[in-house]
Amino acid sequence: MHMADALLSPTVATTMYVASAGIAGLSIHQLQKSEEDKLPIMAVSAALVFAGQMINYTIPGTGSSGHICGGILLSALLGPYAAFLSMISVLLIQCLFFADGGLMALGANIWNMAFYGCFVGYFLIYRPIMKGRVFSSLSERIRLILAVVLGSILTLQLGAFSVVIETTLSGITELPFGLFAGLMQPIHLAIGLVEGLITAAILLFVYETRKELIMDVGPSTTAKLSLKQILSVLVIITFVTGGLFSLYASAKPDGLEWALFGNKDEGYSENMALDEENYGISSSLADNAAKVQESMSFLPDYAFKDNDAALGTSVSGIVGSSIVALVAILFSLGFGFYKKKGAHKAA
Amino acid sequence: MIKMEHVNIAYDTNEMVLKDINFSIKEGECIGLIGANGAGKSSLLKAMLGLIPYEGRIYVEDSLVEKKNLASVRKTLGFLFQNADEQMFMPTVYEDMAFGLLNMGLNKDEVEKRIDDVLKELRLDYLKKKYNHKLSIGEKRMAAIATILAMQPKVLLMDEPTSALDPKNRRLYIDMMNGLKMTKIITSHDLDMIYSCCERVIVLGNGKLQADGGKEDILRNKKVLEENHLELPLAFQRL
Amino acid sequence: MNKAEKAVIEIKQIDELADGNSYLHHISPLSKLVVTLAYLLFVMSCPKYAFSTVLLFILYPISMYAIADLSLWQALKRMRFILPLIIFVNILNPFFDQQILLQIGGFPLTGGIISFITTILKGILVLWASYLLVATTKMDALCQALRQLHIPKILVSLFLLTYRYLGLMMEEVSRMSEAYYLRAPDQKGIHISAWGSFLGQLLLRSMDRATEIFHAMKLRGYIGEYRLMEKEYPPAYLYFFGWLCMFVLFRLGILAEWIGGIFL
Numbered sequence: 001m002h003m004a005d006a007l008l009s010p011t012v013a014t015t016m017y018v019a020s021a022g023i024a025g026l027s028i029h030q031l032q033k034s035e036e037d038k039l040p041i042m043a044v045s046a047a048l049v050f051a052g053q054m055i056n057y058t059i060p061g062t063g064s065s066g067h068i069c070g071g072i073l074l075s076a077l078l079g080p081y082a083a084f085l086s087m088i089s090v091l092l093i094q095c096l097f098f099a100d101g102g103l104m105a106l107g108a109n110i111w112n113m114a115f116y117g118c119f120v121g122y123f124l125i126y127r128p129i130m131k132g133r134v135f136s137s138l139s140e141r142i143r144l145i146l147a148v149v150l151g152s153i154l155t156l157q158l159g160a161f162s163v164v165i166e167t168t169l170s171g172i173t174e175l176p177f178g179l180f181a182g183l184m185q186p187i188h189l190a191i192g193l194v195e196g197l198i199t200a201a202i203l204l205f206v207y208e209t210r211k212e213l214i215m216d217v218g219p220s221t222t223a224k225l226s227l228k229q230i231l232s233v234l235v236i237i238t239f240v241t242g243g244l245f246s247l248y249a250s251a252k253p254d255g256l257e258w259a260l261f262g263n264k265d266e267g268y269s270e271n272m273a274l275d276e277e278n279y280g281i282s283s284s285l286a287d288n289a290a291k292v293q294e295s296m297s298f299l300p301d302y303a304f305k306d307n308d309a310a311l312g313t314s315v316s317g318i319v320g321s322s323i324v325a326l327v328a329i330l331f332s333l334g335f336g337f338y339k340k341k342g343a344h345k346a347a
Numbered sequence: 348m349i350k351m352e353h354v355n356i357a358y359d360t361n362e363m364v365l366k367d368i369n370f371s372i373k374e375g376e377c378i379g380l381i382g383a384n385g386a387g388k389s390s391l392l393k394a395m396l397g398l399i400p401y402e403g404r405i406y407v408e409d410s411l412v413e414k415k416n417l418a419s420v421r422k423t424l425g426f427l428f429q430n431a432d433e434q435m436f437m438p439t440v441y442e443d444m445a446f447g448l449l450n451m452g453l454n455k456d457e458v459e460k461r462i463d464d465v466l467k468e469l470r471l472d473y474l475k476k477k478y479n480h481k482l483s484i485g486e487k488r489m490a491a492i493a494t495i496l497a498m499q500p501k502v503l504l505m506d507e508p509t510s511a512l513d514p515k516n517r518r519l520y521i522d523m524m525n526g527l528k529m530t531k532i533i534t535s536h537d538l539d540m541i542y543s544c545c546e547r548v549i550v551l552g553n554g555k556l557q558a559d560g561g562k563e564d565i566l567r568n569k570k571v572l573e574e575n576h577l578e579l580p581l582a583f584q585r586l
Numbered sequence: 587m588n589k590a591e592k593a594v595i596e597i598k599q600i601d602e603l604a605d606g607n608s609y610l611h612h613i614s615p616l617s618k619l620v621v622t623l624a625y626l627l628f629v630m631s632c633p634k635y636a637f638s639t640v641l642l643f644i645l646y647p648i649s650m651y652a653i654a655d656l657s658l659w660q661a662l663k664r665m666r667f668i669l670p671l672i673i674f675v676n677i678l679n680p681f682f683d684q685q686i687l688l689q690i691g692g693f694p695l696t697g698g699i700i701s702f703i704t705t706i707l708k709g710i711l712v713l714w715a716s717y718l719l720v721a722t723t724k725m726d727a728l729c730q731a732l733r734q735l736h737i738p739k740i741l742v743s744l745f746l747l748t749y750r751y752l753g754l755m756m757e758e759v760s761r762m763s764e765a766y767y768l769r770a771p772d773q774k775g776i777h778i779s780a781w782g783s784f785l786g787q788l789l790l791r792s793m794d795r796a797t798e799i800f801h802a803m804k805l806r807g808y809i810g811e812y813r814l815m816e817k818e819y820p821p822a823y824l825y826f827f828g829w830l831c832m833f834v835l836f837r838l839g840i841l842a843e844w845i846g847g848i849f850l
Contacts, residue, residue: 006709043747056775205786320846321638450807
């Protein structure tokens with residue numbers, strides 16, 4: 001589910017970078033207050049998650065296989081702040097060494113995978129369940145499984161939805177928003193369930209052998225701060241999604257209207273998980289956002305709209321660029337040949 | 348140099364690993380610390396370094412091992428980990444050696460010079476720019492000792508230094524250790540190596556100090572060794 | 587060969603490439619990082635129909651790969667992770683966007699086809715540029731560049747440490763997988779009964795390993811700050827400003843038009 005550079009516009013990519021950097025700043029701040037000693041454990045866990053993704057888990061009854069859900073696994077072991085930073089490390093390595101994701105898409109990927117897993121999944125699902133605020137009658141083992149599975153499902157749903165929003169906002173795909181979301185969400189429901197189950201199995205094993213390694217296990221302590229934390233997470237989500245939507249609204253107001261209200265009878269609106277209230281907030285931001293967008297995209301699309309040739313859709317444009325590319329390829333082949341010849345002579 | 352008085356070490360409060368350990372080590376001595384698996388050799392070294400809690404008193408150069416003295420104690424002692432991969436946490440040998448030196452507050456030129464000197468002395472110049480994860484086991488061990496020596500410790504603590512080395516590397520390693528003229532404490536099951544490196548041997552077993560004496564007395568004493576789940580060095584078994 | 591083993595090999599390949607000796611290997615990592623990011627941004631900013639504008643950007647990877655002695659084809663193999671999503675998202679473009687933008691020899695090119703091809707081309711170009719960066723820059727140099735961009739120290743140290751233990755961890759996973767499949771030759775993946783214990787075992791071992799690493803760090807004077815040696819690199823003004831100007835020129839989109847005009 002890694003987002004690609006090619007699917008993002010510079011504006012969206014930069015916005016997601018800024019949002020993820022904000023969360024990273026918050027995490028670093030939180031971590032320095034309490035537990036700077038965690039550096040080695042964070043690094044080793046990050047390497048573990050990365051290596052763990054190389055393992056194929058057979059899903060019973062199907063021919064396919066699943067992987068682990070890094071964000072939730074790390075949050076349960078390290079706490080949300082350290083886990084978030086570890087996930088950044090994992091995602092950076094994936095994008096640098098394996099071209100899984102992209103350098104400019106990294107901000108979006110951190111948001112889609114690390115933020116939802118470590119913060120939303122942790123504070124809204126994992127922690128309340130483990131602390132016994134919900135399902136308190138169930139045993140701790142069952143609660144651990146529930147917390148991890150539900151957390152993973154929510155994380156992947158939000159992540160997949162964000163991919164849809166980010167791509168649509170970037171104006172790359174012609175897929176209608178509703179159809180795109182309608183394809184992505186059910187697929188990721190299944191993926192989330194399986195990844196949640198695998199992650200739960202791993203954490204359950206750790207629970208049975210070394211309980212103390214898992215966060216929020218044991219008799220409920222006098223933790224009363226969670227409401228504030230939940231609220232702050234919600235505020236951040238609202239802010240970023242609101243920001244993204246207002247960018248979208250300013251870019252193609254018709255499209256948003258269509259996606260939000262235009263096709264209710266086709267049953268797409270459930271996928272949107274949005275109501276008019278939310279839309280109201282974002283459109284009030286739209287004017288500002290348009291300005292932001294204008295200043296952030298250093299080569300805004302519309303600057304070329306009048307110039308048909310600049311769109312690159314003319315025959316001479318294509319011929320011209322193809323010639324340049326061809327010459328460059330020939331030149332580089334020649335260069336390589338020349339170098340080899342030189343090396344041969346030297347030897 | 349190092350003095351232990353009534354040292355007790357426990358894991359998880361109830362299970363005692365070592366009880367009432369007393370000995371002292373003079374400057375320049377080379378001690379072999381031997382015992383079966385789980386006898387508490389590594390724990391004793393870690394207690395000296397202040398990495399795990401203990402009861403009693405441990406003195407390193409007359410300063411008690413406790414929180415406020417840790418910095419100076421750790422400057423005096425150089426600890427070689429059993430697993431070089433855990434010891435060397437930086438990407439390259441060079442950066443690994445620089446890590447401790449930069450923390451000591453040396454400037455860039457001094458760091459550079461010390462690294463070059465140590466590598467030259469150990470004839471390891473070729474390892475300087477190598478990535479740690481690409482070294483062979485033998486190279487890793489040698490590089491690990493270079494990172495410790497760069498910090499110029501007065502005492503070298505070595506935890507199983509020759510395990511998993513092939514015979515040639517083991518021989519090279521032993522020669523290298525014998526070339527280092529500082530106080531050394533070496534833990535191992537490799538009693539032949541202990542015999543060729545150490546003058547004095549301390550045996551740990553059943554949570555206690557079982558024997559302490561010259562290498563000839565202890566390493567040729569079949570009874571003491573077998574009581575502590577050890578065997579005579581191979582060199583003496585054929586006799 | 588299992589997945590983990592392949593990944594280890596891939597990392598080693600990049601390490602070796604980054605150890606090379608070309609002009610690009612020796613210039614300042616910061617300028618390479620900035621040029622790469624600028625390149626990505628410029629390519630990403632091209633509109634979806636701007637095929638010829640995007641195609642011009644191919645000059646950067648082609649010329650630099652020749653200088654750095656890298657294979658474009660080898661790099662292209664890394665598309666396997668990201669290509670499925672790009673295709674999935676764009677495969678329906680030709681059906682949704684049927685406005686005809688061009689006629690080439692009587693064959694109508696619809697907007698959907700052009701945007702599909704353009705997006706895939708963008709994907710290839712950004713992949714080449716990113717690969718160029720990692721294949722010519724050693725990890726410590728890259729981290730130094732990140733520090734110069736004021737990325738917080740803790741993140742950079744974390745990244746370095748992760749990188750250090752990545753190979754070890756994957757080798758361990760690879761050994762464990764081998765041991766597993768030797769005893770379960772018919773299985774394609776880990777059976778549900780071992781879902782927890784397989785990675786769980788490794789996880790427990792890793793936690794102990796982390797403690798040891800922390801001890802090693804403390805023994806060498808670590809008190810919460812990770813100090814790194816910094817190296818000096820020769821400045822690369824020509825590379826830096828030259829390419830930034832070229833990118834602007836490519837992006838303006840007149841160049842292709844002009845060259846094409848000569849021939850038609």
